[in-house]
Amino acid sequence: MSLIEKIPTMSDEEVVNLLANARRLQSQGDEKQQAAAAELLPRLEEEAEQRRVARQERIQAKRAASRRPKRAAA
Secondary structure (H helix, E strand, C coil): CCHHHHHHHCCHHHHHHHHHHHHHHHHHCCHHHHHHHHHHHHHHHHHHHHHHHHHHHHHHHHHHHHCCCCCCCC
16 A cells, blocks of 8 residues: 555544655655655645645534524514
């Protein structure tokens, strides 16, 4: 199984760490590391963004559920 195939099974923290490492290697690694990073970066960035959006939606839903309904004026 390639690293790209493992991304969906990784935790949020693992995805963020791998993304940070890939960004670092893209600028500071040798040619082989830069090529590997270039291959991974688009998929990692997409996955990290999807997870960020999903996390925000869960937070908003939780906040909405915990709010008390407004009372109608009598």
